[in-house]
Amino acid sequence: MIDIAVNFTDGMFKGLYNGKQCHVSDIATVLSRAWASGVDRIIVTGGSLEESKEALTIAQTHGLSSLSLFCLLSLYAEFDESGDPEKHFQVSLAKEGIQKGKVVAIGECGLDYDRVQFCPPEIQKKYFEKQFELAHATKLPMFLHMRAAAQDFCEIVERNRGRFTAGVAHSFTGSADDCDKLLSINNMYISMNGCSLKTTENLDVVRGIPIERMMIETDSPYCGIKNSHAGIKFVKSTWPSKKKEKYDQECIVKDRNEPCLVRQVLEVVAGCKGISDVSQLSRTLYQNTCRVFFPQDLDSAADSLLAGHDPQ
Numbered sequence: 001m002i003d004i005a006v007n008f009t010d011g012m013f014k015g016l017y018n019g020k021q022c023h024v025s026d027i028a029t030v031l032s033r034a035w036a037s038g039v040d041r042i043i044v045t046g047g048s049l050e051e052s053k054e055a056l057t058i059a060q061t062h063g064l065s066s067l068s069l070f071c072l073l074s075l076y077a078e079f080d081e082s083g084d085p086e087k088h089f090q091v092s093l094a095k096e097g098i099q100k101g102k103v104v105a106i107g108e109c110g111l112d113y114d115r116v117q118f119c120p121p122e123i124q125k126k127y128f129e130k131q132f133e134l135a136h137a138t139k140l141p142m143f144l145h146m147r148a149a150a151q152d153f154c155e156i157v158e159r160n161r162g163r164f165t166a167g168v169a170h171s172f173t174g175s176a177d178d179c180d181k182l183l184s185i186n187n188m189y190i191s192m193n194g195c196s197l198k199t200t201e202n203l204d205v206v207r208g209i210p211i212e213r214m215m216i217e218t219d220s221p222y223c224g225i226k227n228s229h230a231g232i233k234f235v236k237s238t239w240p241s242k243k244k245e246k247y248d249q250e251c252i253v254k255d256r257n258e259p260c261l262v263r264q265v266l267e268v269v270a271g272c273k274g275i276s277d278v279s280q281l282s283r284t285l286y287q288n289t290c291r292v293f294f295p296q297d298l299d300s301a302a303d304s305l306l307a308g309h310d311p312q
Contacts (some may be wrong), residue, residue: 001282002041002289003034003218003262004143004191005170008058009051011043012221012256023247031062033239033252034259040286042259043134043293045108046144076176081111104293106135106169107143121152129156141292142167150178155226157185166292171219172196176205183213189288191215192256192265195225197231203272209272211281215289216265224257225264234271237263 011132015023046055109131166187241254270278
């Protein structure tokens with residue numbers, strides 16, 4: 001399995017919750033649990049230029065991959081007001097990561113019309129469109145965010161279709177119509193996490209997504225699958241958990257999502273789509289992800305690796 005979205009720069013993975021130190025930094029422990037659960041690769045995300053640098057450092061330290069992330073939605077307005085937005089589009093950092101084999105995409109960028117209180121739609125559209133310059137310069141795929149903005153989002157993506165190789169709309173929670181708009185774009189994939197699987201309506205949308213156009217993620221430490229979610233009935237894998245105040249490295253932290261739990265996303269996708277061969281589903285999603293982010297691995301050696309990496 002590949003988890004395409006982990007926020008390892010978040011304070012919770014350093015033991016910080018609302019400014020309070022509850023336990024030691026535990027990225028290495030979290031990774032050990034992920035590897036033992038059948039996760040092969042993780043893509044680390046960041047929410048600012050500084051976080052992108054930190055994500056690259058984490059990726060180098062722990063043998064992961066990172067996004068070249070320069071423009072998150074909440075920062076669009078800041079860029080516009082700074083008087084020097086170009087400083088946030090630093091191709092040099094992206095190219096440094098590419099040379100080291102760590103940066104695999106441009107993102108997270110896109111449109112979120114549920115958050116217009118942070119940034120007006122016109123500013124969002126202006127700086128979303130600018131991300132395609134970076135994708136074109138680096139020849140990297142795009143890691144995308146779309147919330148309540150399907151029409152504008154798809155129009156901008158279509159207008160710039162020749163400037164990026166492929167893309168994934170991550171943490172998808174949209175309607176069937178939104179899904180159809182995305183799937184009409186060549187080489188566009190849709191990624192699921194716990195937030196994608198909350199309601200019966202969400203599950204109905206997932207049923208309509210071809211597995212050949214799908215990826216999975218945790219978006220941890222957020223977006224876990226909760227007992228109140230419609231998808232919980234399909235979850236088979238569980239881990240012991242303890243509250244953060246009673247931290248135990250042998251247990252996951254209660255209410256903190258982490259990469260090992262991407263297996264639960266896989267199980268819910270399989271369950272709601274009526275797929276009994278979870279191993280084959282896992283291989284298909286793995287190949288989808290390699291096709292976009294790790295194309296160098298789509299060869300006979302990778303096929304042999306995949307054949308030996310069925311979910312446990």
